[in-house]
Amino acid sequence: MTDTPELTAILQRLRTAQAHDPLPSWPVRADRLQRLACMLREQRGAFAAAIDADFGQRPVEETELLELFPSLSAIRHALRHGRRWMRPRRASTGLAFLPAENRLLPQPRGVVGIVVPWNYPLFLAVGPLVDALAAGNRVMVKMSEFTPRFSALFAEQVARYLADDVVVVVNGDATVAQAFSALPFDHLLFTGSTRVGHQVMRTAADNLTPVTLELGGKSPAIVGPGADLAKAVERILVGKLVNAGQTCIAPDYVLLPRARMDDFVEAARATVARLYPDLATSRQYTSLISDLYFERMATLRDEAAAAGARVVPLADAPADPVRRLFPPQLLLDVPDGPRVMREEIFGPLLPLVAFDHIEQAIAHVNARPHPLALYLFERDRRTIDTVLAHTRAGGVTVNDTLYHIAQHGLPFGGVGASGMGGYHGKAGFETFSHLKPVFAQSRWNGAGLLRPPYGPRFRRLLELLLRHG
Structure with missing residues (x-):
């Protein structure tokens, strides 16, 4: 120490x-x-x-x-x-x-x-x-x-x-x-x-x-009505599950059209099976950092379930407290009250939130503290511009996740609570x-004309400056 x-x-x-x-x-x-x-x-x-x-x-x-x-x-x-x-x-x-x-x-x-x-x-x-x-x-x-x-x-x-x-x-x-x-x-x-x-x-x-x-904060992924759903699901889950979700810019929850919820769930299960075959014995899926974090993840899930949420496992592997392996799970129909909808999750739980039109998704994001990251999946240029213009976030990746952090030409940082x-x-x-700002006066300059005593010439110059300054 x-x-x-x-x-x-x-x-x-x-x-x-x-x-x-x-x-x-x-x-x-x-x-x-x-x-x-x-x-x-x-x-x-x-x-x-x-x-x-x-x-x-x-x-x-x-x-x-x-x-x-x-x-x-x-x-x-x-x-x-x-x-x-x-x-x-x-x-x-x-x-x-x-x-x-x-x-x-x-x-x-x-x-x-x-x-x-x-x-x-x-x-x-x-x-x-x-x-x-x-x-x-x-x-x-x-x-x-x-x-x-x-x-x-x-x-x-x-x-x-x-x-x-x-x-x-x-x-x-x-x-x-x-x-x-x-x-x-x-x-x-x-x-x-x-x-x-x-x-x-x-x-x-x-x-x-x-x-x-x-x-950090709760970084949303918005799946727009014109998104390629299969690509959106895969890219959201890759961003969510690297490091088992222990990433400050991981997608924290997904906003998507109500009519596409079932399709998202089905695609998510297929994606996890492809990314992590035999997850229970996989060496390519990261453990949670400590017993405390493992217990927190289980508690967040159980609180949501007790409040009426539907828990959808994305793999058949059970949670392993010895190895601290916590399999990925979706949370559907989660009310606003449980901590999983108020705190940054920082793990492999992913709530899905349905909307009927894109303005509802924008309003949902804006009703909460500004996130560190925002992800938008959409092919329509006008919808993309609308979401970008009407939301605030530390950084944005369009049609993928995480990649804005790796761009040397873009600053990385948060805004507000993030x-x-x-x-x-x-x-x-x-x-x-x-x-450091430096002003270097020229050898020949008119600064002497602006010093006291203030006479008629000074006043004429001052009027000129005020008119054209």
Whole structure:
């Protein structure tokens, strides 16, 4: 466990190092990114094995596809574009101030704190770390105590590949996380639940630490009247069932036309049989992270059933509390009261909600806190535009799920209850940079005409400015 004085000492060491090189050159930043990439390639197998052990069962293929690939891709993107991102940028100058010049100077914020959740511990550590290093910062990373094997290994390997005055990884329980969030960072990025996000923001406010909060919420999938249902079902279930639904942007529930409910159920059972044959013995279906989460999933289902919901298993496999394997299940006719319709599910339960026309689906989404993600399946352009114009969400994927998170050209983040701020690619560089505005006065300028004493000439100039300013 790391105590508060030790955390403060680490922060001070990083601050001192940053003060000695407040604006690292691109070769310095690129070297740090290349070292990080080297670590990921060389420790690929060890990292996947540690994550598998922490979950009890998570396929190597899932870890490499969903964590290793986007991490390496983010580094490649930053190495390709980072030199250009850090250049001074020209900004327009008001006509009245010409021939002066405006520009923006991207500067590192300083020392950045990153709080990592347990569900994707590799990618959600490396992703923001890449952006922070590309922007020239020093970084402290707090790993999750729910993935102890991977967290310890990651800390050990980061210390091997990167200098301890550039990146430091710390581990510990919730008390350490609270002390970490209370440090006076120059920027703090937290990924986790909305409930903990409230606490992090309150704690950071004591130091006026700017925060980026990547939270969660109930991300809907809307199946429009013109959707290709077979494709929609498969893509929704793939997005729902990778990592057994333990994904902050997993489809949380489905809104679909009432007349297509039975077709959805039938297609869903066929899809799960195809994706996970022999699910009871499959090594390609991920376990829930802990006994507590397994029990929560069963409780959410049972509460819904007690309130009148119909539970539809999508596989014949029984729940296995020893291996924490919880088979996917649909929930139909669920009233609004049960927690499964109010809390983020974060597991392989999928409620279906019927609508009679698309406006009802839009109203359902808008009556609830803004989600982190929204998925729309539809072929009609006008319907797509209507849904996009009349809903708010952190990000959207049309005719698929999850993929907006993997786009380096799109910022990733929430809105309202699902978070604030964003990162990935250039957006991440800017999150961890201060774009310092600079006004450079020209040698020859008219500023002297606007100083006291105010006489007739000043008043004529002022009228001109007010008329044409």
